[in-house]
Amino acid sequence: MASTMRLEIVTPEGTAFSADVELVTIPTIDGQIGVLPHHVDLMTCMIPGEMLMRRGGHDQFIAVGAGLVEVTGTQVSIATDMAVAAANIDEAKAEEARQRATMRLREKLSSEEIASINASIARSLAQLRVKKRHRV
Amino acid sequence: MQSASTLRHRIRSISNTALITKAMQMVAASKMRRAQEAALAGRPFVRLIYRIQRATSKRLGDYAHPLLEVRQVRKRAVILVSTDKGLCGALNANLFRLVSQFDPETTLFIAVGRKAAQFIARTQHQLAAEFTYSETPRFTEASAIGAFATDLFLRREVDAVHVIAMRFVDTLTQQPLCLEYLPIGQIKAVEMGWAQIETEVSALNAYCLFEPSREVVLDFFLSRYPKLYMYQVLLNAKASEHSARMVSMKNATESAETLIGDLTLEYNKLRQGNITKELLEIAGGQAS
Structure with missing residues (x-):
């Protein structure tokens, strides 16, 4: 079992995603970044684009809007104005x-x-x- | 003793009023549901941006963002968020009571909603600007208010900005609050699990990477924060307004119905009395 971290994506309409994930990639102003558990604390700005989260070995894609990302070793919190799963x-x-x-x-x-x-x-x-x- | 025709008249006019209040109650009830959902759905978002705000403030280091600057308060601004229309019970009166704690000499008011503007004008406080917001508050409306207040603060015309608004608790309870708005800092006026956030934040590492740089991230966040904050204030105000109106219209309908009942009873008694009197007269006439 791979180590996981908590991913929380919150929009003004409510909590869009809340799950334990093994990997997320986030579109930031500086380009796409990948975040794994135990990442050093980080704050950055997200731009509209595509986010990937790996959960139980499966990749899931999410379209996201602009927002703010806060990473701690155990948690990734994202405040954004949009988050829609690719399937939806x-x-x-x-x-x-x-x-x-x-x-x-x-x-x-x-x-x-x-x-x-x-x-x-x-x-x-x-x-x-x-x-x-x-x-x- | 009122005459039968005045009683009939009163019953009819009260029934008409009851019809109107009933209709308003229905309208408010349906709007209330939507407004409440929007206000409650925004709560996790508020919590997160507040947490991020506290976390970034802790990790500021020597970087001083102008919106965080705490100054000696010589002049302040108060954003007063009221409803546009009346007929919502004591909602606005409770709100305006909070205004008295500010010295009118050194306080500028920013009115949001028509009732606030009327109140400021009537009490002859200083009015800096007047804003409106629609039935379903839009982000652009909130951001206009936020931008105006931020601008006042940055131009050093005021040293602090407060918000007086209703916080939506549930259909029966709305809480008038005076919140700290600018400079951006700790919100102490309302208990929403903030203490827990402070504990979470104090557990964070002081070291944190900012990408691309601390300045960019902070500018990005702090320039948005007052607008997001204001948006939630408006959503709460709307939810409170519709809830209060629904409840007060329901009370009005109910008391109209009781009144109609009482009057109908009185009217019937009167009518009965008249009939008895007439019968007696007839009987008396026959006897003589």
């Missing part, structure tokens, strides 16, 4: 959300709104990319 991604919905956001971007908007729309486009794109890579 609704491609049509994500595509529609992306198009809607792109349309909205053509209107006259405040910088605050533009930032929030760009964030939502990034989230949709992350979902679409994860879905395309793992046809399930």
